[in-house]
Amino acid sequence: MTGQILWAIFMPILVIIIGLIYMGLARKITARIHNRYGPPFYQNIIDVIKLFSKKDVANHGVMFSLGPVIAVAGMVISLLFIPIGNRPLLSFNGDIIVLLYLLVIAPLGMALGVGEGANPNGAIGIARALTLMLGYEVVLVIAAVAVMIHAGSASFMEIIRQQQGGVAHWFIWPLFLSALATDIALQAILGEKPFDQPIAPHEIASGPMVEYGGKFLGMLQIYHAIAIIVETGIFVNLFLGGGSLVWWFVKSFAVFFVALLINAVMPRFRIGQAFKFYWTYPAAIGLVGLIIVAIT
């Protein structure tokens, strides 16, 4: 029990650091693809230190400053509900559907905060993010339902348990179409191109973050760092069989890496196109996968 509590306190910090390193590596890898040298892999940690040390940050009100706080809190609680490296913390107290709803707390809190910022760019960013969410959530759910029906359970631990015993047991093989659909959805969940319309620095001045600076932006970086781990972690747990701590992070980085490669060479969809895209091809792929699972 003490060990669990210590792990529950230590783990988010570990995940934040690893997530920031992921982001740094992402910049490095993108730079290499662009034939640049790129920043050091710990660049994002420096960024966060700098952001937290900044003073005189603009503050539009209570909800505005609570937004990033809720964003971090919502991500930390989601993190505690997914088993990381065979170390379940609270996974017995909630299943995939609980997690899907916990994942929403963070963006919702942030959206409310952005709203008080009273910047139309922020609101447009949120509107785009929500539109995109309506797009990819359907795909994600189609895939998740397939997994739940295949495993006969919605509990992460049960799903991971059924995938034990080598690569051949991973759900990615029997549920290949669902995994593919989830991976396409993941591109938007991670906010990577071609689905980075909510942020789109060139169109709407980084959207939701437009009024956030200094420590607020630092908190949002931390939120993003945890979000990467949680979101890739869902894929790892559902389709790649979890794994021990190191393996888990290796797998999660592999998932992130795929998204990164696509990100590095892609332009951006118009938001309507992105929405339409999700409701056509990935949804169709997922539905075929779902029907196959339901029949067999």
Add this chain to the structure above:
Amino acid sequence: MAKERPPKGLKGWAQGRSLWILQFCTGCGAVELPPVMTSRYDMERFGITPMATPRQADLLLITGYLTVKTLKRVIRSYEQMGEPKYVIGFGSCTVNGGMYWDSYNTIKRLDLYLPVDLYIAGCMPRPEAIIEAFNRLIEGIKQGKFNGWIRYKENLRWYKRNQAMIMDIRKWSIDKKLAEEVWREVQEERRKIFEQATVPHVYEYAERISEVG
């Protein structure tokens, strides 16, 4: 209140290693930035990244001459940035007007209106010079040398006065109260001069303005 000092130690190091820039793409300097960003010179090596809004940025780049119209926006953007914040002026236009030295509509000396930390000479400076400037700035920030925003805060009234000479600061300043006050002061002064105006007087005043602006 203790006198504010630029960050040193870990904070200063982090600040130096992670400069997020806000480009104010005026004049011809803007075109020198793409080479600095892309694979040839790659400023991201030093953690320098372009940012979309002043809220997120630490470093304001004034890339060339500033018309009075642009200056208003620049001042507002500068005042919206969080501290610590730095300003780099590109090219001779920001130093002394450059090739626009006799233009009626551009400002000649940027540091009358904003505290410039570093100038890059040249018309236009080449990317190498820009990278060199960034490196100087980073080194300086790490040692706590640059304190532009502190100067701006301490001499705010002076800066506002200078700004009020050429633009309506009431609309464009963040600190509306001070702006209102300074604006009234400057108007009062102007009114007095014109009241007792003889023709040479007005010329003299016009000259003073053109020196400033």
Add this chain to the structure above:
Amino acid sequence: MFGINMNPYELLAAVFGLGAILTYLLGHFDRHLKTWLTLITLALATYIFLHLPNEYSLESPSLLFGIDKLSWLFGILTLGLGTIVAFALLAYPELSPNFYFMFILNIGASIFLLLSRDLVAFFLMWELMSWTIFAMILGDGGAERGRAATKYLVWSAIGAAFILFAFAILAKSTNSFEWSGIVAGISQMPSGWRVAAIALLIAGFAVKAAIMPMHTWVPDAYAESPHPFTAFLSGVLSKLGIYGIFLAFFVLSARFELVNMPKIFGTHIFGYILAWIGALTAFGASLIAIKQEHAKRLLAWSSISQLGYILFGFGIGSAIGIAGALFHAVSHALFKTLLFLILAGVIKRTGTDRMAELGGLIKKMPLSFIFAVVGGLALAGIPMTIGFPSKWLIYEAAIHQGFIFTTVLIFAASTAVFLYYYRFVFSIFLGELHANHQDVKEVPFPIWFSYILISIPIFWLGLFPGKAMQIFAEIAEQFDLPAVTNFTATTITTPLGSFNALIVGLVFFASFAFGLLLYFIGGRTRKVHQYDTFLAGEADEPVKLHYGQRFFYFLERELKPLYRISVEKIYQFVAEFTRFVADQVRKGFFCGNAQAYLYYMTIFIVILVFAIWRIKL
């Protein structure tokens, strides 16, 4: 009781009747007296309601009343939320005494509807309830209100006709007017009549429960009814339709075992059809809610969508599905009442519900904003509020039962909730404050106190869903339905997974503390003016930059093909067609030719003579 030798049922009826009449008469003298009288009436009624004996029968006319767990649940909702809404009415002294008269009668009719145990009493109370709603929507009149009220009335009449027809079938076939007799006799009915009766009943109740395609009166009626009353209309009165569907679906058809039809995915085809209707209602209505420009219409469509969820849960018909549907009925009653009351407060202060004209009210009405967030969290189904366990149960039931396509539709609908909820809260409370609303004040005490009263159960049942599950298990037991038994006060376990509400709540607060810690680690902040926003260096005073109109325009553009589908067009066509035929008939018969009229008279007399001759034989 009170030294009066009266049956509590009679007393309850007397309280409602006298309360209504007294409120109406005395309401003309003082602006506030009518609301206090309403509150006293409702308090007395609640007291009596909680002490009702199980059975009561009236000799002539022979009516039968009784209370069971299901009536108790819906009755508590009706009386509790009715009282809260009445409390909020303290801030609306401008409403006429007629309204209060109708309001009390409406609650009384709803309560006796829930208590009725035979068809006659049920139908009488149903009609009284419907007509009082009509009177309240109509109010003082006006073209728009009249249109909305007429639309409601037509639909209500159609629904009542369905119900009456179904009751006639049931009474004729089982020779009984009592529910118990019908439930006992229904198994001897011919199969076709049985299906027809149940389908007609569900169709009739679906009008009140705003299920597609019987929903078209809802947006207009909700938009035009008095603002605080809309809360009651959406929160409680729609639940009476749900109550009726529950009766028809589970009590009468004994969980469709009596309807001899094939099964799909382990569910009866009847339930399957209902689940599809429910899912399509939820999906379609939430997509339409996204594009509304008026906040009341947005919430109205949201109500239709959420009621679709409940029907979906009933359609699944498994233990979890029924519990989830009932749970969602309770949670929808709570949070939608709250949201409509908040909107009523906003309209009271600003005079409009057009979202493009609002904005930035968080600075002026912080309390309303907080409760709008609470209501929204429950609407969106965020854990820790009552909205989550109910939705979660429905999802688990659907996936467990293998309802794959409908599950996807339901999930899409609940994602759409985030869209329209954010639009609602952003356009009203966040963003830029409109120039006209610079000196708007917080809503008056009765309104915000009613927010607090509703928020307590929202959080309490959100953290301890087991308390509600206990009641649902008892209801299921009472009607011999499968019940979810695997739960404690905080945890619910289904075959698929489990959910511990209290742990989620506690961990969230721990995480929140972590977030706050980060907040305090960071440097100091500076409070900036609302207009001090980044607009590429521009200063924005002279411009209005509230992003309130056509919030999801890019989405609407993509969804255009879906938006083109509309049942209203079909109804329009039917109406046009009927008008055309009737016109032709009128032209044909009332031609103004005396000779023709003479023919009609002759034919009529011939028929009359023939009839008399037949009867004599």
